[in-house]
Amino acid sequence: MIIYNVTINIDYSEHHAWLQWMKQEHIPDVLNCGVFTEARMVKVIVDEEQGGETYSVQYTCGTMADYERYVDNFAKAMQAKAAEKFGGKFVAFRTLLQTIDL
8 A cells, every 4th residue: 555645834824724725625636536545634743943833644545556647647736726825835745655564
């Protein structure tokens, strides 16, 4: 299983609007692409030097081919929407994770 993890630090001034937008619009839009089977959002509990609130959003898909389909067909448009709405008020970094059976 592949986990596409996006960690976001959002400025305090936009935090509430961003959180609402993520829950009501962005995460549902990403899931509606038909690539990911589920999403989870968690708050990072740490004081950031630069301020703001930090979250991790984890989208799960079955294979690397699924993830690559998202990158090829949807990722740029999804990222552009976030930048248009909250540009300059957040930073994000992305990691790709593979689960290991125990």
